[in-house]
Amino acid sequence: MKSPIAKVRKHIRSNLFFVEMIIVLLFFSIASAVILRSFAASDRLAKESRRIESMAFLAQSAAEIYSGTADISETAEKLLSGKPYTYNEYPDGSQEISFSMDTETTVRLRESSEIYAGGPLKILEISFSDGSGGILYETKTGAYFPERTVTDSERQ
């Protein structure tokens, strides 16, 4: 049979253990909440950087195709390879093609011209906007194909 003092000691130890466990669980849950928020922020940053990269790659592809074709429709055909897009023509002669890059991002390609004595300089504006219409990324490129005879160009 155990003595009453041993029983009290065991009881105190057991209580101390439970108090410690409660403190540990409390602290651990607070720390976990903070750490999980940090992981969520990292995930959001990674998604944002992937989105920026995708936009830059798509803009680069469009610019490269356009510099070789100087035609907005051909650029869209080659860029989208058969996927649907919306075509608009404006009274000032500029043309616009828009399509969705993903569920949140809309891409707009707008072509305009500057007339020079040798021929037109065609300009393609590439812009990416979110659902609210805010511009996320934009760039411009141009292609000059003179109307008169020009020997084959060699770009390096």
Next chain:
Amino acid sequence: MNGSENKRPAGIGTGYLSIMMIFVVLCMTMLAALSYSAASAEKGFSLKSGEYTAEYYAADLEANRTLAEIDGIAAEYSDYADLSFISEIEEMEGMELKQLPDSIEISWLTPINDRQSISSSVRYSGGGYVITEWRTVLTSDTESKPLNVWSGE
């Protein structure tokens, strides 16, 4: 002396949980900090890369605009060795002219940013032009500057 009184209690003793918790929280904090800094650096790199792409194509457009201006002047002349043509080109800012036996070469730089430019050259002969150069070049002398490190003296 009674041996049973010195026996340690079975199970987890007081303090072990705290130590384990500190270790786990430290590990998780380190992982979270590392993942956040990696994601932040990746975003910074993506932003810079995207910015550079936009800058490059904006400079490419400007270089094309200059080419269109030059070609607009050239369209009015049948002979590229004409002194009026040469003087008109020379009046344009940043143009370099090189007269060759049967042609004329015009070169110009279009800045992309404070370190790089697009170097373009066109050669006019006979019926039109040939682009002889269209490439990115370094314009700042950052490469030739030595690193500011301790030399051991």
